[in-house]
Amino acid sequence: xxxxxxxxxxxxxxxxxxxxxxxxxxxxxxxxxxxxxxxxxxxxxxxxxxxxxxxxxxxxxxxxxxxxxxxxxxxxxxxxxxxxxxxxxxxxxxxxxxxxxxxxxxxxxxxxxxxxxxxxxxxxxxxxxxxxxxxxxxxxxxxxxxxxxxxxxxxxxxxxxxxxxxxxxxxxxxxxxxxxxxxxxxxxxxxxxxxxxxxxxxxxxxxxxxxxxxxxxxxxxxxxxxxxxxxxxxxxxxxxxxxxxxxxxxxxxxxxxxxxxxxxxxxxxxxxxxxxxxxxxxxxxxxxxxxxxxxxxxxxxxxxxxxxxxxxxxxxxxxxxxxxxxxxxxxxxxxxxxxxxxxxxxxxxxxxxxxxxxxxxx
Numbered sequence: 284x285x286x287x288x289x290x291x292x293x294x295x296x297x298x299x300x301x302x303x304x305x306x307x308x309x310x311x312x313x314x315x316x317x318x319x320x321x322x323x324x325x326x327x328x329x330x331x332x333x334x335x336x337x338x339x340x341x342x343x344x345x346x347x348x349x350x351x352x353x354x355x356x357x358x359x360x361x362x363x364x365x366x367x368x369x370x371x372x373x374x375x376x377x378x379x380x381x382x383x384x385x386x387x388x389x390x391x392x393x394x395x396x397x398x399x400x401x402x403x404x405x406x407x408x409x410x411x412x413x414x415x416x417x418x419x420x421x422x423x424x425x426x427x428x429x430x431x432x433x434x435x436x437x438x439x440x441x442x443x444x445x446x447x448x449x450x451x452x453x454x455x456x457x458x459x460x461x462x463x464x465x466x467x468x469x470x471x472x473x474x475x476x477x478x479x480x481x482x483x484x485x486x487x488x489x490x491x492x493x494x495x496x497x498x499x500x501x502x503x504x505x506x507x508x509x510x511x512x513x514x515x516x517x518x519x520x521x522x523x524x525x526x527x528x529x530x531x532x533x534x535x536x537x538x539x540x541x542x543x544x545x546x547x548x549x550x551x552x553x554x555x556x557x558x559x560x561x562x563x564x565x566x567x568x569x570x571x572x573x574x575x576x577x578x579x580x581x582x583x584x585x586x587x588x589x590x591x592x593x594x595x596x597x598x599x600x601x602x603x604x605x606x607x608x609x610x611x612x613x614x615x616x617x618x619x620x621x622x623x624x625x626x627x628x629x630x631x632x633x634x635x636x637x638x639x640x641x642x643x644x645x
Contacts, residue, residue, distance in 0.1 A: 363410050365439065366424035367431045381429075382407045383462045387445050388431075388438035389481075390614055392454035395621025398614065399461035401630040404640065405479040405612060408469040409437055411643070412476040465627065467643045470635060472504045477638055484519035485510050485613035486588045486605025489634065494558040495576055495608050504635045505610055507560040511633060512619035519606035519615055522585055526599045534581055535568055544569030552591060552599060562587040562609065576608070611635065 361378035376384075385406040386399060394402075413419050413436070414428045424430040431439040440448075445455055470477045480492070492498055492505035514520050531552070532544050544551060555572065556564040563575030575587035586605040594600050605613075612634040620630045628640045 361411075361414075363414065363429060364427035365429055365431060366427045367439070368424070369431070373425065373427055378407065378410060379462055379466060381410060381439070383459055384439045384441060384445075385410075385437045386458050386462060387442075387455065388440040389433070392449070392451070392457055394614070394618040396457070396461055397621035397625065397627045397630060398617035399458060400465045400627035401612065401617045401621075402481070402614065403462045403465045404468050404470060404627065404631060405481050406437060407465070407467075408476055408479045411469060412478060415476065417476055418478045468640060469643050470631060470638045470640055472635075472638050477504055477635060478502070479635065480505060480608070480611035481614060481634075482605075482607025482609055482611065483613070484514050484517055484606040484615040485609055486520060486586060486603075487514060488560045488588075488609075489611065489613060490558065490560045490562055490587075490609035492610050494560070494562065494564065495610055504638050506636050507558075508634065508636065510613060510616045510619075512616055512623055514605075514613060514615045514619055516619075517615040519585070521602065521604050523600065523602045524582075524584070525594075526582065526601070528597050528599065531568065531582070531599060535571065538581055539571050542569050542571040554591065558587075560588070560609065563589060 362375050363378055363381045364373060364375050365381065366373050382403055386402050389406065390399060390402045392399070410429055419429075419436070423435060429436040431437070442455060446452065470479055488509050489507050491507045492502050494507075528551075535542050535544060551569050553567045554563055554565075555567055558564045558575070563578060565572060565574060566578045567573075568578075573581070578584070579587050582601070584601065584603050586603040586607065586609065588604045588609065590602045592600045592602075606615075612631065616634070617630045620633070621627075625633075631640055632638060
């Protein structure tokens with residue numbers, strides 16, 4: 284925690300003092316006197332006592348130390364304000380209770396315990412970084428720390444709703460245990476809380492953040508990495524969808540009224556470039572060029588890691604690999620790593636390059 288610095292500056296009133304007795308001098312009142320060693324001690328005693336009572340303070344740090352040798356922050360100090368748009372409700376929760384509800388909403392309870400722990404650390408880091416105003420825009424949800432909209436912040440589900448939907452008390456207890464066993468643990472990079480983005484399935488390789496969002500400066504911990512485990516066994520890994528040309532043209536004209544497209548198909552879709560991870564960087568439909576993420580949103584695709592084929596003159600077939608924006612931790616990858624014997628720290632370090640995993644400090 285940033286500390287203000289105060290320094291006790293002492294004037295040396297005895298700079299002319301010598302260890303032999305000085306010559307007789309006159310005071311301001313014309314009275315002669317002789318300085319003795321005992322007199323000097325008595326003069327300095329109050330100053331020495333003051334120095335003992337007021338301890339020296341440390342200099343102000345250039346950066347806020349998130350992880351230090353200070354004692355952990357108590358739960359009572361950490362309250363998260365949450366906006367629920369479905370209920371138009373703003374609530375306040377203790378941090379660990381909020382994290383439990385996020386993990387329950389964001390990751391299947393059937394996933395490995397170490398994956399649930401990794402998700403808990405990511406969710407906690409996400410919340411704390413927003414509480415400190417490091418990332419995101421709180422004005423989108425009335426100035427509170429986070430909302431329950433997963434496209435903007437993190438998904439969230441109450442215990443009551445979780446039991447209604449899944450009816451499994453053991454599953455809830457498994458999630459609570461994962462949160463408890465990682466209590467107060469967060470991720471930092473260069474001493475600063477990171478922006479811990481995550482997604483469902485990487486399709487084998489994650490994505491650079493600047494390929495998805497415009498960011499100012501480099502974000503070294505959100506770089507494309509290959510998954511060290513196989514994620515292809517998950518249903519989120521691959522999906523094939525088909526569109527008629529008329530369906531695509533209708534969606535395009537709705538989003539881009541100025542677009543010019545032919546009434547006949549004639550293969551009016553072309554991938555122009557790819558990102559370093561092999562995802563679509565830029566694509567053209569008719570006269571419109573758009574980014575890979577914009578194309579994914581236009582057709583509600585799972586991923587920009589895709590292949591396009593044309594089985595007939597009026598059909599566009601798209602196969603996507605992975606699920607989500609692809610930046611940061613793959614949840615399916617975390618589960619697969621847990622099953623392979625990796626702990627949650629190794630999982631986090633493999634997806635967030637160069638981060639430190641440690642306890643929250645004051």
